[in-house]
Amino acid sequence: MSTPLRPGDPATLGRYELAGRLGEGGMGTVFLGRGPDGRPVAIKMVRPELAYESEFRARFRSEVNRAKQVPPFSTAEVLDADPDHEPPYLVVEFVDGPSLAAEVREKGPLTGAALHSVAVGTATALTAIHSAGVIHRDLKPGNVLFARGGIKVIDFGIAQAFDATSQHTRTDQMVGTVAYMAPERFDPKDGRPVTAAADIFAWGAVVAYAATGRTPFAADSAPATAMRILTQPPDLTGLPQSLLGPVERALAKEPQDRPTARELLDLLLAGSVPGPVSPAPQSSPAPQSSPAEHAVPIPPEADTMMMVAATAAPEKPRRHRTRAAVAAGAAVLLVAAGVGAVLRYMGVAGGFDAAGDAPSTPASASATAKPGPAKSVTPEEKLKKIMTGKHRTLIHVVEIDRDFALEGRYSELEAKDGTGAKSEFALVPAGVDHLIRALYDPNGPEVCLGIRLIPNEAAKIVPTTCDTSEGTLFELFPTKRKDDQGRPTYYITSDRHGSLQWRADPGEFYVDHTGDAEPATTFSFVDRGPMPSPSPGR
Known part of the structure; x- marks a missing residue:
């Protein structure tokens, strides 16, 4: 659309x-x-x-x-x-059809002939692409479309021109999407270029997503996802036996252990596949969400995504969701031949443990621990609890010293004095992004902030349902500045629609792209205590 x-x-x-x-x-x-x-x-x-x-x-x-x-x-x-x-x-x-990402998000995982059609269709596309000497570099569900007559893969062919141009070949940049990136792309050895084997790894992740509704290395943050890609076997729970062998081979850590696109296609068409290389960890499938009621029309994902690391010079906020590199716990620096990269998301995810979750205390330890003096919660711990949806927050607009306020389901977002339930929100993690949930009515239906597109005008912020879509997901991008209380500040951005900003005349919030300029509006988060049970944190 x-x-x-x-x-x-x-x-x-x-x-x-x-x-x-x-x-x-x-x-x-x-x-x-x-x-x-x-x-x-x-x-x-x-x-x-x-x-x-x-x-x-x-x-x-x-x-x-x-x-x-x-x-x-x-x-x-x-x-x-x-x-x-x-x-x-x-x-x-022009392919007039929904993407695999949209189909799975709205209707749930694929099964039977529909799933095998995606597996065979994308393998066929990679065979054609690789036979012409082209590497896709950003195969993902948003680039797999359902067209009349079968599957169509889009956005191949010119990513290398971007990735390899002199200005864009720094060790802290690459083209791709974290959940579908092969291990060698995070940790290149001896300066070896990306090969077609990286597309095969992406194929395995795409097919696993189509079958289960989640990526095989899914975690709560981009750094944790990247770490699992590098160090853990894939979680293929729910994948049908007929596809388990090809997908496991495609997701091999070493490029030389993966089949070529032609070999992959032969395996799928023959219907006889080798057994699993190694057993995948078994865990309960992630719950499926109900079909999303989008706040805005969602166009197909139409371009590769540039990823920029925290070790680079200070960057202006970008509209590209994924960034190259890895962090786990406070941070893990990957070094290969003297070259390392760290995700820009460290500013948000640095407090997570290796799995992307906040540390927890085993029940046995809490049962035997002796009472002691109450431990004060540091500002960093409070911020982490806010970011993981465990604490309520005021969202402070730094430049005007005001706070978000939402009076009700049919009100527009306003800037107020930060008093009352109308100014309390929860940041609900949704992958690497967040839903911003309003807490003005704890007994009513869930209401989140979303983006409303207005022809020939900047997009507005309005209340909507708490379904995950490109109109309700926001990235919290850390700046290097602090507010007047010493709290870290952030840009709030939409991957598709731009940065959230305040306009003094006529006094309203809006979303728009800023090009190469920094957004004029920054935000900080003020702790308002624990969420009531059950918490919206995921």
């Missing part, structure tokens, strides 16, 4: 007329367009700052030429490109 063009968007690109926006990501903006024959197409316009680099244009041209050689079965066909246009753009087949 597309959204309207924004002020400043071009009306045309080359011979293509632009009709709306499909998405935005690390490389640029994806538009819904129409060719001279009226055929709908998806047009990826490269970010202007990349277009100025001659090396990027050269790599873009090379990658586009390769992508055009990919057979158009099980993939979105590359139709056209103009590397010399200002800015450059790529035109691909």
Whole structure:
């Protein structure tokens, strides 16, 4: 589903007329367009700052030429490109169908023929992509679409031009999505380049997600997920026996132990697969949520995601959800040939243990412990309890010294003096992001903050249901500044829609992209004590 063009968007690109926006990501903006024959197409316009680099244009041209050689079965066909246009753009087949991510989120895991269709269709797509000398680099459920006639894989072919350009090859950057990234991408050895084997690992994670509704290394934070990818076997509980062998082989830690795409496809079509390499840990499947009632229309995920590490120079907030690197406990620094990377999410996740959870005390220990003086809770511990949904919080708007306030289900978010239940919220973890739940009515239905899109205007913050969607998930991105009480400050951002900000005239909150500029509004969190039982924390 597309959204309207924004002020400043071009009306045309080359011979293509632009009709709306499909998405935005690390490389640029994806538009819904129409060719001279009226055929709908998806047009990826490269970010202007990349277009100025001659090396990027050269790599873009090379990658586009390769992508055009990919057979158009099980993939979105590359139709056209103009590397010399200002800015450059790529035109691909428009696939009018839901993504695998949306299908699983709204209807639950796939079974039977539908699941095997996804497994075979994505393996077929990778066979075609790899045979043309292309590596996808960001295979994930959002890039697998259900089209008329079968599965279509999108967004392949030009990620390497972005990843390998001189300005974008620092050791603290890469292209990908953490939950589907192969171990070697976090810990490269001897400067070896990414190979097609990384796509095979992503295939295994995608099929496991399709079958179970969760990723095989799922954890409460991106750092914990990355650590599990590096050190733990996958949790494949619920995967049908017919797919267990291929998926386990695809998720092997070492690239050379994974099958090629062709071998993978042969295994699936033959219906005879080797037994598991090693037993997967067994645990109860994650509960499935009910179909989401989205606060905003959700366009397909349309671009690769740039990940930037905390060890880099101070960065402006980005709209790219995943970042490269790993932290566990306070932090774990991965070093390979003298090169390390640490997730930007350390500012939020640094207090988690290796599994991404807050430390707990065994029941046996609490039963035998002798009473002692009450231990004071440090500000860091309070913040961790807020971030994990265990404590209530005021959300303080630093620049105007006011706090979030929501009077009721049909009120807009306001800035008030921080008194009463209307100003109390819970930050409910949802993967690497958070739902922001209002607590003004503990006995009423759950209400969370969501984003309402308004044509030709900045998006607004409104109350909505607490379903996880791109309209209700917010990233808490730490800044290096503190408020006047010494509390850490954060930007609150939406991966798709931009940063949450305050506008003094007419006095309202809104969400919009800030480009290369830092958002003008920062937020801190004021502890208001434990949540009532049961807590909304997950």
